[in-house]
Amino acid sequence: MSQQTAVDDTRTLxxxxxxxxxxxxxxxxxxxxxxxPGDPRTPWxxxxxxxxxxxxxxxxxxxxxxxxxxxxxxxxxxxxWVVLVVLAPSFAWCAVPLFFTALRTLPPRAAIVLVALxxxxxxxxxxxxxxxxxxxLLLAPPAVAALATAVFVHMERQAAAQRALIxxxxxxxxxxxxxxxxxxxxxxxxxxxxxxxxxLAQHLxxxxxxxQAADRTWDSDPATxxxxxxxxxxxxxRGLAEARRLVHDLAPPELENGAGLxxxxxxxxxxxxxxxxxxxxxxxxxxxxxxxxxxxxxxxxALANIREHSGARTAALTLSFLGDQVVLDIADxxxxxxxxxxxxxxxxxxxxxxxxxxxxxxxxxxLTIESTPGEGTVLSASIPLEPTx
Numbered sequence: 001m002s003q004q005t006a007v008d009d010t011r012t013l014x015x016x017x018x019x020x021x022x023x024x025x026x027x028x029x030x031x032x033x034x035x036x037p038g039d040p041r042t043p044w045x046x047x048x049x050x051x052x053x054x055x056x057x058x059x060x061x062x063x064x065x066x067x068x069x070x071x072x073x074x075x076x077x078x079x080x081w082v083v084l085v086v087l088a089p090s091f092a093w094c095a096v097p098l099f100f101t102a103l104r105t106l107p108p109r110a111a112i113v114l115v116a117l118x119x120x121x122x123x124x125x126x127x128x129x130x131x132x133x134x135x136x137l138l139l140a141p142p143a144v145a146a147l148a149t150a151v152f153v154h155m156e157r158q159a160a161a162q163r164a165l166i167x168x169x170x171x172x173x174x175x176x177x178x179x180x181x182x183x184x185x186x187x188x189x190x191x192x193x194x195x196x197x198x199x200l201a202q203h204l205x206x207x208x209x210x211x212q213a214a215d216r217t218w219d220s221d222p223a224t225x226x227x228x229x230x231x232x233x234x235x236x237x238r239g240l241a242e243a244r245r246l247v248h249d250l251a252p253p254e255l256e257n258g259a260g261l262x263x264x265x266x267x268x269x270x271x272x273x274x275x276x277x278x279x280x281x282x283x284x285x286x287x288x289x290x291x292x293x294x295x296x297x298x299x300x301x302a303l304a305n306i307r308e309h310s311g312a313r314t315a316a317l318t319l320s321f322l323g324d325q326v327v328l329d330i331a332d333x334x335x336x337x338x339x340x341x342x343x344x345x346x347x348x349x350x351x352x353x354x355x356x357x358x359x360x361x362x363x364x365x366x367l368t369i370e371s372t373p374g375e376g377t378v379l380s381a382s383i384p385l386e387p388t389x
Contacts, residue, residue, distance in 0.1 A: 310334025
């Protein structure tokens with residue numbers, strides 16, 4: 001049950017109690033006027049009945065909070081009712097709605113004491129109306145009062161338990177939302193670190209190598225030096241596009257304008273000293289944007305590792321569509337290595353292989369790396385394809 005539902009139930013109970021009070025008050029007034037026409041007490045009874053009705057109407061305007069003003073109001077209502085019962089005992093049954101009003105307004109012990117006093121007045125009034133002693137008149141009012149009090153106390157305890165449960169649920173939901181935000185923040189930080197390593201860092205490294213080569217050949221071979229500078233300028237432009245994409249969280253620029261993954265992989269390079277070849281096997285299938293972006297980043301990261309660490313002269317990219325999965329193989333003829341591929345990144349080691357493994361894991365795929373010192377390295381990323389039927 002929601003908190004709004006509990007509030008609605010409380011309002012419904014209050015409405016029923018108000019309606020019952022006015023119904024009992026009207027019935028008691030009609031009974032008195034029919035039984036005692038022309039009685040000298042009639043003006044007083046009618047005046048007190050009207051005053052009691054007016055006082056009771058003021059109750060909802062004071063709110064349900066047990067403030068001092070509401071307690072004073074309850075005292076006036078009860079005093080008026082007592083005087084009315086003394087003059088006309090038939091008004092005694094109006095006490096039943098007053099039971100609930102007292103229980104809602106006063107502390108538990110004070111409310112029970114007031115309910116007991118009201119019950120005594122009801123019993124006395126009923127015995128005064130009776131022509132002979134009737135045990136029911138003596139026992140029925142206390143039973144009704146006890147039942148009303150027990151029901152109200154039980155409902156209040158249930159309402160309190162529900163409020164506590166709702167508060168716990170709200171607090172738990174807030175804590176869960178905070179945890180999810182923290183996890184999302186960490187995941188986004190990891191994603192950005194991989195994006196920066198695979199794009200901006202690679203571009204800056206390529207620019208550095210090209211500019212160093214241009215500096216070495218500027219005097220001896222100006223044409224080659226200018227070619228290196230133009231290539232570095234193009235890489236800088238791509239790096240700028242990557243930086244803007246990171247800011248706006250757009251798709252990789254290589255995949256924009258309808259360019260497919262194969263075309264984007266074919267356009268990759270690993271610097272001026274490494275020849276990159278691309279092969280496509282199988283029938284290309286439509287891939288989710290997330291998978292295309294991840295495979296492109298894996299290739300960029302692998303080429304960055306080849307350029308910076310392997311000493312290779314050639315690298316081969318092979319994209320294979322095998323029906324239920326797509327496989328990207330990156331092979332080089334470099335020095336190879338024996339270091340464990342899932343080792344964490346360090347300041348002198350970089351984020352390459354851990355970042356690639358994290359990307360593959362996020363897509364539910366597998367990553368295998370085969371490397372032998374002096375014989376090169378083969379990295380294979382296999383991504384499952386969801387069934388399209």
